[in-house]
Amino acid sequence: MSQPQQQVKKGLLLFVLLLGSFLSVLNQTILNVALPALMEEFAVSASTAQWLSTGFMLVNGILIPVTAFLMKRFTTRQLFISSMLLLFAGTLINAIAPSFEVLLIGRLIQAAGAGIIMPLLMAVVLAIFPVEGRGTAMGMTGLVMVFAPAIGPTLAGIIIEQYSWRWIFIGMFILVAIVIALSYKLLVNVSETSKQKLDILSIILSTLGFGGILYGLSSAGDKGWGSALVLSCLALGLLFLVLFCRRQLLAGDPMLNLRVFKDKTFTITTIINVLVTMIMYGDMILLPLYLQSSRGYSVLDTALLMLPGALLNAVMSPISGRLFDKFGAKPLALIGLIFIIPAVWGVTGLTETTGYGYLMFRTILLRIGMSLLTMPITTAGLNTLPKQLGAHGSAVTNTVRQVAGAIATAMVVTIMSISAKHHTVQLAESGSLLSKAQITKAASIFGASEAYIFITAVGIIAIIMTLFMPGKKKEGAEQKKTVAEN
Template identity: 55%
Template sequence: MNKEITEKNKKILLIVLIAGCFLSTLNQTLLNVALSSFMDVFHVTAATVQWLSTGFMLVNGVLVPITAFLMKRFTTRQLFISSMFFLLIGAVLGASAMNFGMLLTGRMIQAIGAGIIIPLLMTVILYLYPSEKRGSIMGTIGFAMIFAPAIAPTLSGFIIEYVSWRWLFIVLAPFILIVIVLAFKYLMNVAETSKSKLDIASVILSSIGFGCILFGFSSAGSKGWDDPIVITTIIVGIIVTTLFCLRQIKSNDPLLNLSVFKYKIFTLTSFINILITMIMYADLILLPIYLQNGRGFSAFEAGLLLLPGAVLNALLSPITGKMYDKYGARPLFITGLLFIIISMCGVINLSASTTFMYLMVRTCILRIGLSFITMPLNTAGLNALPRELGSHGSAVNNTVRQLAGAIGTAVVITVYTIQATSHASKLSMENENISARQLAELTSIFGSSDAYVFMLVLSIVALIVAFFMPKKSALEKSVTKTVLQKSKS
C-alpha cells in the first residue's frame, strides 16, 4: 500500500464504510417496532411475523462464518458494493411488497448484505491501522453502529404512526444509492486476494449447525423448551456445529480458523462478549415487555424511553475508544461492568409505580456501562491476533454475537415466562377478586423483575472474568510477542 493511499484516502474509505455500516445496522433494527403493524396489514400471526426478525438473524448467522473466505477471495470494493446492492434490492422489494412472502424475501436479501458489512469493516481496520490507534477508530465506528439502533425504535414508531409502513424501506433507498456511488468513486482495495478454494462441506455444516441453533433458541421463547421442533433443532445444531468445528481444526485452509482461541486475550474477550450480548439483547426485549404489557405504554413511548440512553452510548463510543488506546481494556471493562451492575440492581424490584423518568435514567446508566465495553471488547480481541487471522477473528466475533443474542433472548424470555406463570398462580390464590387485566399487568411486572435478577448474575460473572484481563503493559507485550513469533515463522 503506497503512502498516498495510506494517508490521503484512509478517511474517505472509512467514511464510505461507516456510512454503509450505519445504514445496514439501521435497516436491521428498523422493523422491530413495526411487527404488530405487519400482523394487521398482512393478516398473519405473531409466529409468522416473527420471521422478519428470525429470518434476518438466520441468514446473517449462516453467512457470517463464510465472510473470512469471501474476504480472501474477493476485493474490498467487490464485497462492499455487492452488500450495498443487496440492501438496495431488499429495500425496493420491501417497499413494493404486495404480500407477506414478498416482504420476507426482501428482508432476507437485505440480511445477505448486512452479514458481510460489519466483518468486512473490522478487517479493513486491522489492515489500515496499527494496534495502538485501533481503539479510537473502533470508537468512531461504534458511534455509527450504536447510533443507528438508538434512533431506530423512535424513527420506526414515528413512521408507523404518521406515515405508511412502506416508508420504513423507502427512506433508506436514496441513502444506499449515495453510498454505492461514493463506493464506486472512492473505495479502494485494502488486502490482496487469493484464489482460495471454498470448502463446500464446511459451508453446509456451518449453515445447518448455526442455522439450527439460532432457529431452535429463537423459537424457544415462543414455542417453549418442551416443543419437539425446538429440542430437535437445538440438538441437531449442536451435533452439526461440533462436526464443523472438528473439520476446521483438522483443515489446512479452514473456512473459520478456530486457532484464534489459542490466544488467551481473544478467548477472554469472546467470553465477555457472549455475556454482554446476552444482557444487551435481553434488556431490549424485557424493558418493552414491562413498559407495554405491565404499564400500558405504547411502542412509540417505549422507543422514546430507550432513545436518550442509546444516544449517550453512541456519543461516548469515540471517547471510550480513545481511553482504550490510553489505558487498555481492563480498567474500561471493570468500569463499564460496574455501571451495568448498578443498572441491573435498579430494576430487580420493579413495581406499578416505577416512574418513566427513573427507568430512563437507569437505561442511561446501562448504556454508559455498555459504551465502556462494546467497541473496546472488539478491539482488544482483534489486537491480540496476528494480521492474517484478523478476518477469522472478526468472523468468529460476529458468529459468537449472533448465537449469544439468540440464546440470551430465549433464556430471558423463558425465565420471564416461568416466573410470570408462578406469580399468576400465587396472586390468584391470594386475591380471588383480582381482575384479569390487573393479573396480567402484575405478573408481567414481577416476571420482568425476576428476569433482571438473572441478568444481574450474568453481569457479576462478566465482572469476575474482566479481572483476568491483563493490564495494558502486559497486553502490549503479548501483542508484540505475537507479531514477532509470526515474523520469524
C-alpha cells in the same frame, strides 16, 4: 489489486464503510419498537414476530463465518457493493410487503447483505491502521456497533408515530442507494485476492448448527422446554456445531480459522463480547415490549425514552477508543460493567407504576457502560492476533456477536413468555378479583422482570471474566509481540 497503504485515503474509505455499516447494524434493531404494531397488523404472536429480529441475526451469524473466505476471494470494493445491493433489495421488499411471510423474507435478504459489512469494516481497520492507533479507529467502529442499535428504535418510533412502519424501509431504501453511489466513487481495495475454494460442507454444518439451536430456543416459548421438537432441535443444532468446529480445526485452510482461540486474550475478550451482546440485545427487545404491551406507552414514548442513551453512545464511543489507546481495555471493561449491572438489576422488579424517568435514567447508565465495553474489548482481542489471522479474528468476533444477539433475543422472549403463562395460571387460580385483561397484563410484567433476572446473571458472569483479562502493561507486551511477528 489493493492500493498501497500510504495511497489509501483512510478518512474517505472509513467514512463510506462506516456509513454502510451503520445502515446494516441499524436494520437489526430498528423494528424492535414496531413489534407490537406488527403483531397486531399481521395477527402473529410475540414468539413469531421476534423472528424479524432473531432471523436477521441468525442469517448474519451463518454468513459471517464465510466472510473470511470472501475477503480472500473478492476485493473490498466488490464485497461492499454486493452487500449493499442485497441490503437494497431486501429493503425494497420490506417496504411493499403484503404479509408477515414476505416481510420476513425481505428481512433475511437484508441480513444476507448486512452480515458481510461489519467483519469487512473491522478487517479494513486492521489492515490500514497500525496497532497503536487502532483504538481511536475502532472507537468509530464502536459508534456503529453500539449507537446504531441504540438509535434504531428511536428513529423507528418517531417514524411509526407520524407515518407508518413502511416508511422505515422507504427512508432506508433511499439511504442505501446513496451509500451505493458513494461506494462506486470513493471505495478502493486494501487487500490482495486469491483463488480459494469454498467449503460447502462447512456452510451446511454451520447453518444447521446455528439454525437448530436458534429455532429450538425460539420455539420453547410456545411449546415448552420439554417439547420433543425443542429438545431435538437443540440437540441436533449442538451436534452440527461440534462437527463444524471439528472440521475447521482439522482443515489445512479452514473457512473459519478457530485456531484464533489459542490466544488467551482473544478467547477471554470474545467470551465477554458474547455476554455483553446478550445483555444489549436482550434489553432492546424486552424494554419496548414492556413499555408498549404492558404499560400502554406509545411507540413515540418508547423511542423518546431510549433517545438520551443513544445520543450518549454517539458521544462516548469515539472517546472510549481514545481511552483504550491510553489505558487499555481492562479498566474500561470493569467500569463499563459497574454501570451495566445495576442498570439491568434495576428493572428486575418492574411494576405497573415503574416511573418513566427512572427507566430513562437506567437506560442512560446501560448505554454508558456499553460504550466503554464494546470496542475496547474487541480491539484488545484482535490486536493480539498475527496479521494473517486478522480476517479470521474479525469473522469469529462478528459471528459470535450475531449468534449471541440472536440467542439473547430468543431466550428473553422465551423466558418472558413461559413466565407470563405461569403467572397467568397462578393469578387465575388465586381467586384474584382482577379481570382477565388485568391478569394478562400483570403476568406479562412478571415475565419481563424474570427475563431481566436472567440478563443480570449474564452481566455478573461478564464481570468475573473481565478479571482474567491482562492489564495495560501485559496487553502492550502482547501487541508488541504481534507487531514483531507481522
